[in-house]
Amino acid sequence: MKVFKFGGASINSFERIQNLATILEEYKNEKILIVISAMGKMTNALEKVTEAFYSGKKADALRLFEKIKQNHLTLLKYAVTQQWEAATNDLLNFFTEVEWLLHDKPVKEYNYYYDQVVCAGELLSSTIVSYFLNEEKILNKWIDVRDLLRTDNTFREAVIDWPVTRQKIEEKILPLFRETDLVITQGFIGSSNENESTTLGREGSDYTAAVFANILNAESVTIWKDVEGVMNADPKDLPGAVNIPELSYKEVIEMAYYGAQVIHPKTIKPLQNKNIPLHVKSFIERQLPGTVITGKNPHHLPPIIVYKRNQVLMTFESKDFSFVEGKPVNTLYEILEDIKIKPNLTQNAAISLYICMDDVAEKIEKVAMEASGIFDVQLEKNLTLLTIRHYTAEFINKLTENKTIVLQQKTANTIQVLMREI
Numbered sequence: 001m002k003v004f005k006f007g008g009a010s011i012n013s014f015e016r017i018q019n020l021a022t023i024l025e026e027y028k029n030e031k032i033l034i035v036i037s038a039m040g041k042m043t044n045a046l047e048k049v050t051e052a053f054y055s056g057k058k059a060d061a062l063r064l065f066e067k068i069k070q071n072h073l074t075l076l077k078y079a080v081t082q083q084w085e086a087a088t089n090d091l092l093n094f095f096t097e098v099e100w101l102l103h104d105k106p107v108k109e110y111n112y113y114y115d116q117v118v119c120a121g122e123l124l125s126s127t128i129v130s131y132f133l134n135e136e137k138i139l140n141k142w143i144d145v146r147d148l149l150r151t152d153n154t155f156r157e158a159v160i161d162w163p164v165t166r167q168k169i170e171e172k173i174l175p176l177f178r179e180t181d182l183v184i185t186q187g188f189i190g191s192s193n194e195n196e197s198t199t200l201g202r203e204g205s206d207y208t209a210a211v212f213a214n215i216l217n218a219e220s221v222t223i224w225k226d227v228e229g230v231m232n233a234d235p236k237d238l239p240g241a242v243n244i245p246e247l248s249y250k251e252v253i254e255m256a257y258y259g260a261q262v263i264h265p266k267t268i269k270p271l272q273n274k275n276i277p278l279h280v281k282s283f284i285e286r287q288l289p290g291t292v293i294t295g296k297n298p299h300h301l302p303p304i305i306v307y308k309r310n311q312v313l314m315t316f317e318s319k320d321f322s323f324v325e326g327k328p329v330n331t332l333y334e335i336l337e338d339i340k341i342k343p344n345l346t347q348n349a350a351i352s353l354y355i356c357m358d359d360v361a362e363k364i365e366k367v368a369m370e371a372s373g374i375f376d377v378q379l380e381k382n383l384t385l386l387t388i389r390h391y392t393a394e395f396i397n398k399l400t401e402n403k404t405i406v407l408q409q410k411t412a413n414t415i416q417v418l419m420r421e422i
């Protein structure tokens with residue numbers, strides 16, 4: 001059995017959904033579990049609905065949601081004819097789940113509502129795709145992943161309960177594959193013990209595909225993208241970026257850690273544990289080989305470049321000229337952990353500690369407030385963190401040209417440069 005993951009970009013129009021059918025035609029008679037994300041930027045749109053609802057702007061929330069409904073209903077009209085009524089009813093049921101909630105007053109935490117609203121994106125898109133494929137005689141069964149993927153109730157960052165998930169997947173998916181070759185489900189979402197919807201963190205559909213592959217002992221996972229494969233940089237940052245045909249799990253986990261937004265960082269572990277190859281392929285130019293990620297280390301890799309923009313450098317300086325070490329540093333790290341801040345780069349000096357992090361305004365303010373009891377705190381915004389793996393002097397010079405370097409760290413393999421535009 002294979003696992004395919006289709007992300008938002010691959011289903012953001014009727015033409016793209018037709019293209020998905022063409023891809024599947026090439027895999028006739030193979031058993032494939034298909035994991036689908038929300039269409040295009042739908043998750044962002046659903047986030048806006050939640051924000052409006054939570055800030056008490058019920059009318060705005062309903063208006064924004066109405067637009068989302070119309071988008072899906074319009075797409076459905078193009079995609080489904082014979083089964084249009086049944087498909088519309090399925091969509092209406094998902095709409096109603098959200099609308100009931102939007103008519104209430106928010107009394108629980110924000111993240112709870114976020115997950116109840118945002119999960120609709122994947123449920124709607126996968127339903128449309130499933131009906132469309134069935135009409136095209138690409139027969140498939142649709143299943144609600146919330147009946148399979150059990151998580152705790154850490155809304156927005158839910159943690160998978162592997163034993164329960166394994167049992168449910170084995171109980172429910174294997175019989176489905178006796179009836180059909182294709183099973184369609186959703187990425188990114190799950191449900192808690194109390195049957196509340198949960199989400200696994202933004203861009204988490206790749207991770208869902210890996211979880212299914214691990215439990216079902218899949219022969220491979222393929223993630224279909226709007227790029228050739230995994231490239232040595234985001235082609236939007238570096239127009240000359242090149243495809244890397246082979247990568248190791250380790251390299252990809254490092255790339256994701258440094259911020260490469262091509263594969264979700266949690267995807268690799270479930271695959272590495274069972275030695276399952278991960279293919280990244282273009283859904284546009286299917287004849288291209290793409291990238292295959294396995295346990296093998298390729299001999300030669302080009303410099304791999306990752307940009308993280310919108311960075312803040314916080315400088316924590318001891319108030320009385322004492323060394324920055326021991327208890328005050330522990331306290332600072334506890335503060336960061338409480339506020340759920342992940343430093344992207346840290347550096348120590350005698351009486352100062354430098355920490356570079358994503359600029360999330362409310363989090364930065366909180367750290368500055370809480371740490372100001374122990375340290376003098378300064379911050380500089382609008383910085384870019386550049387990481388180059390397998391760097392060469394030529395690449396460093398080219399990419400830092402006309403920039404002011406604020407901080408730099410180098411190991412044998414990796415250089416990180418925090419910089420500002422001059």
Ligand SMILES: Nc1ncnc2c1ncn2[C@@H]1O[C@H](COP(=O)(O)OP(=O)(O)O)[C@@H](O)[C@H]1O
Binds near residue numbers: 009225226227230236
């Ligand atoms: N190293 C990289 N190689 C290829 N694409 C990359 C890389 N880093 C970032 N990207 C970006 O990832 C995008 C595809 O991922 P994404 O938008 O998450 O797709 P989807 O939502 O359809 O899964 C590409 O359009 C590209 O801009």
Ligand SMILES: N[C@@H](CC(=O)OP(=O)(O)O)C(=O)O
Binds near residue numbers: 009037038187205
């Ligand atoms: N729809 C979710 C989950 C996801 O993984 O999407 P995509 O596969 O389009 O990155 C998100 O946008 O975060």
